[in-house]
Amino acid sequence: MLTTHADFVEREALVRHEQLPSEIHRSGRSAGAGDAVDLWQTMRKEARLNADMVLIGLIRSCILDQQDLAGGLARLLSSKFAGEMVPAQVLEALMRDFFLTQPGAVETVAADLLSIRERDPAAVDHITPFLFFKGFQAVQAHRVAHWLWQEDRKFLARYIQGRASELFAVDIHPAAKLGKRIMFDHGTGIVVGESAVVEDDVALLQNVTLGGTGKEGGDRHPKVRRGALIGTGAKVLGNIEIGEGAKIGAGAIVLKSVEPYTTVVGNPARPVGKRHTGLPSLTMDQSLPAVDYVI
Known part of the structure; x- marks a missing residue:
């Protein structure tokens, strides 16, 4: 009733x-x-x-x-x-x-x-x-899975990871390290690899991959520093660093480290415009610089 x-x-x-x-x-x-x-x-x-x-x-x-x-x-x-x-x-x-x-x-x-x-x-x-919001829920589920991974309850951590992937279409390896005030906007299609690090205040949009470049083991995934914004569909591959306050344009393929407070676009990604001064993840400003030239 x-x-x-x-x-x-x-x-x-x-x-x-x-x-x-x-x-x-x-x-x-x-x-x-x-x-x-x-x-x-x-x-x-x-x-x-x-x-x-x-x-x-x-x-x-x-x-x-x-x-x-x-x-x-x-x-x-x-x-x-x-x-x-x-x-x-x-x-x-x-x-x-x-x-x-x-x-x-x-x-x-x-x-x-x-x-x-x-x-x-x-x-x-x-x-x-x-x-x-499945992006929020997927991040919170990962925090539980990461705790289990650290407690050497890896099989159970994998269960949480797998169910989160099924439910939210967000796949975060339990060993990946996430900071605070993380925003997975929309969430769908986000993949975060085993040795990836995502620091405080970072924002990732849908279909972002923080992945490796092949079959190599060990430390093979990106390190995304504080306040970076990674746009829709961007692929950040390999053990590279996305500097503090960096902005990755939608659809970019990033194979090399990105300097702090720098905007990159394209395939392969290249710097564009003047270096900015703020943290783009806090404003969620995905626009490109008005001046288009290589730094």
């Missing part, structure tokens, strides 16, 4: 009186934990304002019935990743363990969400990317 609006209002009245601190918060807050707490309260308000009756089960389960951001994300991802042979309850417990044992993990999630809200005009609130 469909839940009525009266049922929802009654349930939410009960929820408002159940604001007990979660086990995560009782264990002690690291720097920035207040941001995660404040963000979760904002998201609960947004959920009440957007409580479409068709989605009431989703909103209740992943937001209104959860005491904190960590619990909400664990519920959301576990429900997506579960299958007949891997129950949702087991995955949810695993993801809650991740947040309990990794200092600062929930603050990183909050930083990612807040950054998306600031940079993406399609993110009209915070619950929209949380519930519906």
Whole structure:
């Protein structure tokens, strides 16, 4: 039977009186934990304002019935990743363990969400990317897979990677290293290789590949430094460095390192225009310099 609006209002009245601190918060807050707490309260308000009756089960389960951001994300991802042979309850417990044992993990999630809200005009609130943006969800799933990889639970990490690839069309090797405030815009078709590094504030658009150049092993994938923006369909290949604040044009094939604060385009990629001074990932400015000459 469909839940009525009266049922929802009654349930939410009960929820408002159940604001007990979660086990995560009782264990002690690291720097920035207040941001995660404040963000979760904002998201609960947004959920009440957007409580479409068709989605009431989703909103209740992943937001209104959860005491904190960590619990909400664990519920959301576990429900997506579960299958007949891997129950949702087991995955949810695993993801809650991740947040309990990794200092600062929930603050990183909050930083990612807040950054998306600031940079993406399609993110009209915070619950929209949380519930519906597969780029955000794929990054958070990777954080769990990376933890498992470091804990030498590599087979389970591979399961998370594989399910994320199936669900989101985003394939991030569990060993890859991702920073904070990462934005995978749209997400579809993004591939990140095993030895890749993606630092803070980086933005990748759809169909970006951070890959190798062949069958060689070892350290073979790109290192993308802070604030770089990599445009739609760009392929960045090999153990090269994309400098801080660099901008990679859509469709570029990048086989050599890119200097900081430099825009490159083409196949093979070449520098164009004057060197810029800001971090393009923060403005998401994908336009090319007005002056077109090789640096």
